[in-house]
Amino acid sequence: MKRYLLAPGPTPIPPEVLLAMAQPIIHHRTPEYEALFADVRRDLRLLFQCKNEVLIFAASGTGAMEGAVVNTLSAGDQVVVVRGGKFGERWAEICEAYGVRVLPVDVPYGKSVDPAAVAAALKSEPAVKAVFATHSETSTGAVHDVQAIAAIVRETPAILIVDAITSLGVMDLPMDAWGADIVVAGSQKAMMLPPGLAFAALSDRAWALVPGARLPKYYFNFTAERKAIEKNQSAYTPAVSLVVGLRESLRLILAEGLPNVFARHDRLARATRAGVQALGLELFAEHPGCACTAVKAPAGIEGGAIVKGFRQRGITIAGGQGSMRGKIFRIAHMGYVDGFDVLTALTALEFVLADLGHPVTFGEGIRAAQRILQK
Numbered sequence: 001m002k003r004y005l006l007a008p009g010p011t012p013i014p015p016e017v018l019l020a021m022a023q024p025i026i027h028h029r030t031p032e033y034e035a036l037f038a039d040v041r042r043d044l045r046l047l048f049q050c051k052n053e054v055l056i057f058a059a060s061g062t063g064a065m066e067g068a069v070v071n072t073l074s075a076g077d078q079v080v081v082v083r084g085g086k087f088g089e090r091w092a093e094i095c096e097a098y099g100v101r102v103l104p105v106d107v108p109y110g111k112s113v114d115p116a117a118v119a120a121a122l123k124s125e126p127a128v129k130a131v132f133a134t135h136s137e138t139s140t141g142a143v144h145d146v147q148a149i150a151a152i153v154r155e156t157p158a159i160l161i162v163d164a165i166t167s168l169g170v171m172d173l174p175m176d177a178w179g180a181d182i183v184v185a186g187s188q189k190a191m192m193l194p195p196g197l198a199f200a201a202l203s204d205r206a207w208a209l210v211p212g213a214r215l216p217k218y219y220f221n222f223t224a225e226r227k228a229i230e231k232n233q234s235a236y237t238p239a240v241s242l243v244v245g246l247r248e249s250l251r252l253i254l255a256e257g258l259p260n261v262f263a264r265h266d267r268l269a270r271a272t273r274a275g276v277q278a279l280g281l282e283l284f285a286e287h288p289g290c291a292c293t294a295v296k297a298p299a300g301i302e303g304g305a306i307v308k309g310f311r312q313r314g315i316t317i318a319g320g321q322g323s324m325r326g327k328i329f330r331i332a333h334m335g336y337v338d339g340f341d342v343l344t345a346l347t348a349l350e351f352v353l354a355d356l357g358h359p360v361t362f363g364e365g366i367r368a369a370q371r372i373l374q375k
């Protein structure tokens, strides 16, 4: 059976990247590795649209999230966390694990935060050190207006920490221009790599908090990592093969050009939305992002049955997490993905819905998507 991976991470990997990673391993304390790392450092800054170094850790994306907390805060500090899905909730869980006081700004699943609610939270708590947000809330498919949130946080002494794990390389997030202070990412989403690398970029304002941050840390020590990266090294053994793949994936992303990469994701997302809506299904997110489309399972059909139907046809998509389990399913279209992947997903959706006894006119979903993809 031919297999297709259309889940919101891990995502498909281009053959160029797979081949690069299949090379015999090199040693990391060598001029050869340092030359590789110099390329990666330069290209990461272009992808993050920032002037400062992008730190790299051998971890899943959550490692960089934890690093952002422990390198900027101390126990008892007050923070504001925007929660509207599993990943916004994760920011709060990490903070609480370290004794950081969380003032949540709660948004119902599927909705995007009203930036005015962040402003109100900042006003109600004058000593806020940091605001945590999620650009693309993968669990609901919603996008949050990070640009507007950044403009609000900028007016206060707080820093803005953004989970961009499914927005980096999907939607424009010019970190320095918008004034986001920490942006974290992971390798297995739009960066077209296997899981295992976590990234964090810090503004000067964020770096200024680092020396005073008292939370315990050892591996995720941003100061140690920055010192090493300036010598084209890492503090501990890097995930060498993933870094080799990263050079190749960055090369591919920058060769396509960031504006084209964002336009492609936008087109794929619009085609997917049009396709599912043409089949009479409803989107879950009020303001859907371009990384994945969350769709409400039609009445009488359990979301898990749709995911299972896809799997039986060789396609991996995702269901809902937590209280969204069974109610939604999610089709990802990020990274090494094009219009034919969207058409594959929509064709499968037509088959699966028909299998489950839902009325479907074959071709309606894909026709709506084709109209968008043709342009």
Ligand SMILES: *Cc1c(COP(=O)(O)O)cnc(C)c1O
Residues within 6 Å of the ligand: 008, 009, 060, 061, 062, 063, 087, 134, 136, 137, 138, 163, 164, 165, 166, 186, 195
């Ligand atoms: C995937 C994802 C994460 C978590 O990443 P892990 O690599 O599983 O640690 C965090 N935030 C968002 C928005 C994600 O999509």
